[in-house]
Amino acid sequence: xxxxxxxxxxxxxxxxxxxxxxxxxxxxxxxxxxxxxxxxxxxxxxxxxxxxxxxxxxxxxxxxxxxxxxxxxxxxxxxxxxxxxxxxxxxxxxxxxxxxxxxxxxxxxxxxxxxxxxxxxxxxxxxxxxxxxxxxx
Amino acid sequence: xxxxxxxxxxxxxxxxxxxxxxxxxxxxxxxxxxxxxxxxxxxxxxxxxxxxxxxxxxxxxxxxxxxxxxxxxxxxxxxxxxxxxxxxxxxxxxxxxxxxxxxxxxxxxxxxxxxxxxxxxxxxxxxxxxxxxxxxxxxxxxxxxxxxxxxxxxxxxxxxxxxxxxxxxxxxxxxxxxxxxxxxxxxxxxxxxxxxxxxxxxxxxxxxxxxxxxxxxxx
Numbered sequence: 001x002x003x004x005x006x007x008x009x010x011x012x013x014x015x016x017x018x019x020x021x022x023x024x025x026x027x028x029x030x031x032x033x034x035x036x037x038x039x040x041x042x043x044x045x046x047x048x049x050x051x052x053x054x055x056x057x058x059x060x061x062x063x064x065x066x067x068x069x070x071x072x073x074x075x076x077x078x079x080x081x082x083x084x085x086x087x088x089x090x091x092x093x094x095x096x097x098x099x100x101x102x103x104x105x106x107x108x109x110x111x112x113x114x115x116x117x118x119x120x121x122x123x124x125x126x127x128x129x130x131x132x133x134x135x136x137x
Numbered sequence: 138x139x140x141x142x143x144x145x146x147x148x149x150x151x152x153x154x155x156x157x158x159x160x161x162x163x164x165x166x167x168x169x170x171x172x173x174x175x176x177x178x179x180x181x182x183x184x185x186x187x188x189x190x191x192x193x194x195x196x197x198x199x200x201x202x203x204x205x206x207x208x209x210x211x212x213x214x215x216x217x218x219x220x221x222x223x224x225x226x227x228x229x230x231x232x233x234x235x236x237x238x239x240x241x242x243x244x245x246x247x248x249x250x251x252x253x254x255x256x257x258x259x260x261x262x263x264x265x266x267x268x269x270x271x272x273x274x275x276x277x278x279x280x281x282x283x284x285x286x287x288x289x290x291x292x293x294x295x296x297x298x299x300x301x302x303x304x305x306x307x308x309x310x311x312x313x314x315x316x317x318x319x320x321x322x323x324x325x326x327x328x329x330x331x332x333x334x335x336x337x338x339x340x341x342x343x344x345x346x347x348x349x350x351x352x353x354x355x356x
Binding site: 012013015019023024030031034037039043046047053054057059060065066091092 | 149160161164167182254255
């Protein structure tokens, strides 16, 4: 009698439990979430691209073809222009952005964070590639 | 005993049904939320991206890539925006430059926003009149890509050079009005040879300032 009682009760509950689990499985696929839109990275890429375009079309301060080709000419030209370059990039970019500009002769700006979303643009110049990284401060 | 079994069955049936119905309801709520958040309005983002890209590169609104022409951009109209970027047609749109709203159609609340870094350029005119002799030189104070030279009718100047390159030459004397286009990447020195003349030099250097272009598209 005791066995029969146990058997009857648990069977229905086990069925219900399995049903609930199945429903939760379906729910979980919705609750897992969707991949990020990537709008942040796209915006950061646009910032970097714009900064590269503006810099690459600017006249040089002393010699060379443009402002960017001036800093890639030689190590001494880079040393001479580094303060002016970082000042200029800071002026061009909106205030909530940090940046790093890497040239063949050295880099200006801040150390790049390893885990934050960043935008990147590369501008080829006569002295090598200049890469601009930007990220939200 | 059979009654007891039946009662127990009925009770557990009720519990099971309640559990299943609540699990189903929860699942529907979560699914509805997921579907609502999956609607990312790609049309808005595309419109905002396309309009911002066209504004910073189109000939109509810029001096060169990423350098906006202040007079052209301040007269931007809704029809211009639709012509520049067709995806924006029939949507609410707002274009802001720096802190100023250039154009607003409808009332975009939320929606997609794209920001671009630009320079805003304004042409300024610097005019000076001077008498030049053979071998006379003039260094333009600001770099420019457009210089207008007006020579008097008594001009004896035969050749005009910019940084050594010949711009104008006439063995009988250069007279009249000319527009020359030196490189804007270097400082220009004009030199005059061949005789004396009265000349008006009008240069139009670009003055630029930085700004942020903000395009919001909604609906």
